[in-house]
Amino acid sequence: QGEESPSHLQDDDLAYVLDLGLIRIEAGQAAIANPIYREIIPRELTYGTQHMLHQPTEWYVASDGRLDMEKLLTAFQEFFREHSEHWVERFDYKEAGPQLLFQAFLQRIVNSGGRIEREYGLGRKRTDLLVIRHFARSVQKIVIELKILRKSLEKTITDGINQTFEYMDRCGTDEGHLVIFDRTEGKPWEEKIFSRTEFRGSRTIRIWGM
Numbered sequence: 001q002g003e004e005s006p007s008h009l010q011d012d013d014l015a016y017v018l019d020l021g022l023i024r025i026e027a028g029q030a031a032i033a034n035p036i037y038r039e040i041i042p043r044e045l046t047y048g049t050q051h052m053l054h055q056p057t058e059w060y061v062a063s064d065g066r067l068d069m070e071k072l073l074t075a076f077q078e079f080f081r082e083h084s085e086h087w088v089e090r091f092d093y094k095e096a097g098p099q100l101l102f103q104a105f106l107q108r109i110v111n112s113g114g115r116i117e118r119e120y121g122l123g124r125k126r127t128d129l130l131v132i133r134h135f136a137r138s139v140q141k142i143v144i145e146l147k148i149l150r151k152s153l154e155k156t157i158t159d160g161i162n163q164t165f166e167y168m169d170r171c172g173t174d175e176g177h178l179v180i181f182d183r184t185e186g187k188p189w190e191e192k193i194f195s196r197t198e199f200r201g202s203r204t205i206r207i208w209g210m
Contacts, residue, residue: 014030021033022037022041023037031120032120035117038117038118038119038120039116039117039118042100042103042118043107045091045093045100046100046101046103046104046107048090049087049090049091049100049101049104050104050105050107050108051108053104053105053108055075055105055108055109057109057110057111057112057113059071059075059109060072060075060109061113064135064136065135065136066133066135066140067109067110067114067131067133067140067142069142069175069177069206070206072106072109073177073179073195073206073208074195076102076105076210077193077195077208077210079105080098080101080102080210081189081192081193081210084097084098084101084210087101088101098146098148098181098183098210099127099146099148099181102146102179103116103118103129106129106131106144110131110133113133113134113135114131114132114133114134114140115131115132116129116130116131116132117129117130117132118130119167126145126146126147126160126163127145127146128143128144128145128146128163128167129143129144129145129146130142130143130144130167130171130173131144140175141171141172141173141175142173142175142176142177143164143167143168143171143173143175143176143177144176144177144178144179145160145163145164145167145176145177145178145179146179146181147159147160147178147179147180147181148180148181148183149180149181149182149183149184153180153182153209156180157178157180157198157207160178160180160207161178161198161200161205161207162200164176164177164178164205165200165201165203165205168203168205169203174202174203174204176203176204176205176206177205177206177207177208178205178206178207178208179208179210180207180208180209180210181210182209182210192209192210193209193210194207194208194209195207195208195209
């Protein structure tokens with residue numbers, strides 16, 4: 001989740017995953033030990049969900065072989081609105097359920113012709129995803145930033161745009177998406193679901209509310 005102070009973290013649990021080598025301590029902070037585990041851990045957490053989703057890759061591939069992320073994220077918005085309460089409850093880590101559900105949905109589609117690189121950081125309050133897909137002798141790189149709405153929507157968007165732009169710049173891509181999950185109880189879906197476009201220099205960032 002990127003939180004600095006998980007409320008239920010036990011010392012024995014921390015020591016256990018340290019001893020297993022799943023995480024390490026960097027500059028006094030916990031981090032996933034290496035890029036392999038950054039891939040394996042979310043796959044393990046979402047494995048069953050991924051294979052229960054009926055989302056054929058061909059639905060979201062354009063005629064030139066590129067992933068149509070507008071179509072994919074629009075479909076996930078609809079799926080999340082209709083099914084999130086049921087699916088999020090299936091995860092052992094319900095606080096991270098929206099991010100895990102999205103990663104399962106995305107992995108299901110990307111599996112046949114690409115890969116996802118993931119970055120997590122304690123205290124950053126976000127998950128960075130980079131989708132890499134090879135097609136027609138070209139490479140498509142898509143940055144997707146996942147955030148949970150905590151307080152102000154506009155501040156979350158402003159921070160998220162800056163973070164997404166920074167990651168896009170580092171990855172050398174012009175295709176970026178910011179996905180914001182609103183877990184506010186009692187708030188109608190009509191207020192949670194939205195999409196809009198923002199610009200940073202020459203780069204376009206698409207924002208998706210869920």
